[in-house]
Amino acid sequence: MNRSFHKSQTLRFYDCSAVEVKSKFGAEFRRFSLDRQKPGRFEDFYKLVVHTHHIANTEVTIGYADVHGDLLPINNDDNFCKAVSSANPLLRVFIQKREEAEHCSFGAGSLSRRRRPLALREDGPRRRTHLHIGLPHDFRPVSSIIDVDIVPETHRRVRLYRHGCQKPLGFYIRDGTSVRVAPQGLEKVPGVFISRMVPGGLAESTGLLAVDDEVLEVNGIEVAGKTLDQVTDMMIANSHNLIVTVKPANQRNNVVRGSRASGSSGRSSDSIASRHSLPAAHVLQNLPPDEMESDEEADVVLEGVLEPRLAPRPPPGSLARVNGAGLAPGVHSPGREGSVQRLLSSLRSDPRHSLALPPGGVEEHGPAVTL
């Protein structure tokens, strides 16, 4: 691969606002430039790319290498702008035929892995299955194995991201007895175990939890000495961001420490998923985890149309206003409130939306509600 980007310095030098683009399709390179301030729209860029590569009648996907060397997609105006503005100094663009691209995943480290063509070629037969796996921007984190570096190898700390997932968490727990090694030999102690998986539920689909796994901790709190009900309540209370430390019943799939350089969560979960072909344990690691932490519990606040006290009275027909004299339901403008209700229930149905709310919450202007 051509690494001599320095040759292009002349180009940059003579127009600061221009971004040099090096576009690669197969073995072919094309070079052109874009305006850093006004990169234009994605569609135009797409046309430009297919035009310069003379592949106008082929469906392609476009990706670029970001500053960390990760292969990230360009498929809308936003990430196109991001790609152009973050180009430092050169924007490296990779073009693939769409059918080929479907099998290569974007994401962290994906670019480096692509450099080992053998790995890709090996799962050639599976290519024909034509699984439709969406692009990374369609993914949200669903689960991960975390704290591999501090949790004993026989245990597994699993994080289930409930937000953004329509699936039920989908597991049941039960009481049981587990055997512990104590100074005086083996002893039986009561424990809490996963008893059932709901088919198609989140827990099952991650493949990280299984029936008869012993639950040791819930969000960092040991369950020893707690009743089944307490553990149930703790799990439900933490269900938006549930972290369970389990001792898997099947100890063969454990992450072996040291086999990988780092115990970063993304890699370990990936490794589990790929090594054992567990279904869809996908993790998007470029979402900063702190973000998940901070807005884990963002309660939705809807502001009414309250005006400062100085105003004589709120405008007539305002939201959820009831005429004090009559209490006839008709006066109560059900339509408008209904719309808020609908909005609120739509918020409820997808709590992820609420996370995206601006910090000021939702503002209402009379009947209309703006997010």
Added chain:
Amino acid sequence: MMKFRFRRQGADPQREKLKQELFAFHKTVEHGFPNQPSALAFDPELRIMAIGTRSGAVKIYGAPGVEFTGLHRDAATVTQMHFLPGQGRVLTLLDDDSLHLWEIVHHDGCAHLEEALHFQAPSRPGFDGASGLPSLAHITVVLLVAVGDMAALGTEGGSIFFLDVPTLTLLEGQTLGPDEVLRSVPDDYRCGKALGPVESLQGHLRDPTKILIGYSRGLLVIWNQAARCAERIFLGNQQLESVCWERSGHTVVSSHSDGSYAIWAADTGDSPTVQPTVATTPYGPFPCKAINKVLWRSCASGEHFVIFSGGMPRASYGDRHCVSVLQAETLVTLDFTSRVIDFFTVHSTRPEDEFDEPQALAVLLEEELVVLDLQTPGWPAVPAPYLAPLHSSAITCSAHVANVPAKLWARIVSAGEQQSPQPASGASSWPITGGRNLAQEPSQRGLLLTGHEDGTVRFWDASGVALRPLYKLSTAGLFQTDCEHADSLAQAAEDDWPPFRKVGCFDPYSDDPRLGVQKVALCKYTAQMVVAGTAGQVLVLELSDTPAEQAVGVASLDLLQDREGFTWKGHERLSPRLGPLPWPAGFQPRALIQCLPPAAVTAVTLHAEWGLVAFGTSHGFGLFDYLRRSPVLARCTLHPSDSLAMEGPLSRVKSLKKSLRQSFRRIRKSRASGKKRMVTGSKLQEANAQLAEQAGPQDVEVTPVQRRIEPRSADDSLSGVVRCLYFADTFLRDAAHHGPTMWAGTNSGSVFAYALEVPAAVAGGEKRPERAVEAVLGKEVQLMHRAPVVAIAVLDGRGRPLPEPYEASRDLAQAPDMQGGHAVLIASEEQFKVFTLPKVSAKTKFKLTAHEGCRVRKVALATFASVACEDYAETCLACLTNLGDVHVFSVPGLRPQVHYACIRKEDISGIASCVFTRHGQGFYLISPSEFERFSLSARNITEPLCSLDVRWPRDATRVSHRSRESPKLSQANGTPGIILAPQSRDGSPDPICKEADTLEPPEAMLSPMSIDSATSADTTLDTTGDMTVEDVKDFLGSSEESEKNLRNLSEEEARACAILIK
């Protein structure tokens, strides 16, 4: 990347010291009537009374405020109790044949009841039988002879043993066997038959050597213990029930199983006496039930009293619980609503007095204590200053009002007096007056309000140790109920024989369950209150000192607000009586608001200053201006997919049953399909199945109840239930202007805040101008965790809760700080959160469930005063969890301060009934009839402080004999005490605590149990208004899994039980 936030405070020694000065946990006193009483005793010298219960509790009562409680180590039924007169000691007999000697000892000037000694009858019938010695198995009666130094024990075998009371040791060689007695009996009476068990032992008042022995077969013997001979013999032939020896000793009265009693002359005639002087069957001639106990009391007037229980005609009145009082020609049949346990008369016991002169008759019933004044003509009932039957109709809700102003107090008391006119000597005629109450006059008046199933609200004086009834408000008169009272009264009057007289107030039968009171709120400054009931009725009442006749305005409020697709399938609304109705002095209705659909009211709040009442049901909430009698607001909180809310409580029962049935069906199906699989399976499967079977026994043991892990979803059933309502004068619009607001919280974690436009009152005028109150939705908060909102409170700029209406304006509380930023504290079942106002953003929070695995059941803001510093106090949040623990958190920091185990977690009705007071105390029901009072505050403790003048020489040896357990630590009725001192001192675990800790009950029977608990869960829903939806849902969830449960019956019963109760 993962940070688990532990809220562990650094061990700040200063803070720890302060905590000790502020918080301490005590269970202080049990109010109400002991549950399941089984024995009664009275000490005429000290004038104290003892009641024993089936759970082994001993309670001693004297004058109001004088109370002692003890609990036997074994939860066995107390069958008999006997006072050692004047000594403050009581001997108890349990049904396990053990005798216990309790004594009232003084520590630091205050008296406590402690167990001194106990004696277990050596029950070796085989050995004794072989050696020919009579066995001491099955003690039937106990008599204290020789003024308490010796006790005679009558047994089932007919022998009488003698026991040295001070040491509780058997006096060998004094035993009186039936053979010895039979020797004095003529041969024709003997005729080879045994005498039967000893039914009665009576001592002579003046001659302690004589004992009157009654055998079951009917033989009565006056035995001289000194001479060891039978002085007189009465050859009764009817099976004996009880015997009474008249004080002079001349007359003996025996009662029999055929409903007759006989009078025997003891001083004349020859021995053995064959015929009684008089034998009569008072309720004959048709077969009668046994007379269980008879008393003969002489009077100076010559007209003696004969008082007996039972003896009713078997066919016509065999089911009545009666005590008959007969004096000369006057017969009154006291007709009680519950079983008669025992009775005694208060009379002179000085040997030098010639006559008994009974003053009063005290009858202990299963559910109440009734005392009749026998000296006043007509024998009126004396109102008891304590032992009030709280449960005369089942308690459905309770509320506590602290710091009641003296004026309101006097008005309520006077209304109560007008309600039940007392005889002039009312207070003084209470005959049980022993001991002195050393407790100081309570610094403030506390009212406990209990709402009942029959639509009454009872007002109790909860200021001191004795819970005293003050006033009873009945709301039933406002409604037309199906069966009118007049009918039943007319029925009662149909016969004049036997001369029944209804006594007592225990009446568990409700005319109409819709009358049940669900929520009560009282404004103590304006004497206005609101009572809300099961059929969606909300009643605003005001205290009036004069009777009045007036019509009550009725307003209906549709909380569904034209929401489509819902039809109410529950009970109908109560139809109010129209037109003017007479109302006695007391609380008189001003307005009636009917919620539609008529679901039970789940939350209510009153703001007398603004003239507003807010109420919520499972469908929505409403706001009503009761000054102008116009509705202000109605808001539906139903989620569109919530269908369960529309079915009334009845259909919910049905669905519960249905789900049970379904789960049983599923079990059957799964068994059948399991077999099929075995047959058709491949070899591999068969092998696997065999393996599984081999592993089966262990597996079955550990395969228990499953619990589903699923977050609450928006469309959970009953998500629309309004759980709390709150009025506050705070900043909702902007940070510069405060104004009236109303807050509502629902079961699904929604909070609605309304800004209210309340027209200012005209200066000096009571009535507001004719301008309507307006409500505008200001904020709507959806808690992401969706747990039910339990409480809402606004904190002022200094972090203190806002005062109650009128409190600040009448200078009764410090005015709230309106300068600093206000904050709102929202307590859900899972966490507490403080949000800033007017911009609602989270400030502090504590996630209780996430940390502790318990859920919030009750919360209250309470002021905790320091014991060390006179004027230092902190406002804290007290919280009761579903595990029965009480936690205290600082406000507004929400830092955990202390927590204590308070209620057994299996005791759902106890947890549901808990009320906190404003000063760090609380009440909860330990039985349907008893409130346990507890205190979280180190300073504000209401406990019995009393002394008793006992006369008996205390020697040092006895002190060392004393049981290690302090009575304070044990609680009657098996509620766990604090597990601190006794365990550490004697090393052996307290049996009560052990019972609470381990979850293994002795017997196993799952299937009837689960059905049982289904119904019990349901009834508690009805009786205690505060049962949450989760309780039912939990049950549904677990019943769904009952197939698993059934596979391991024995092991899992306890857990299943725990889960159902949760």
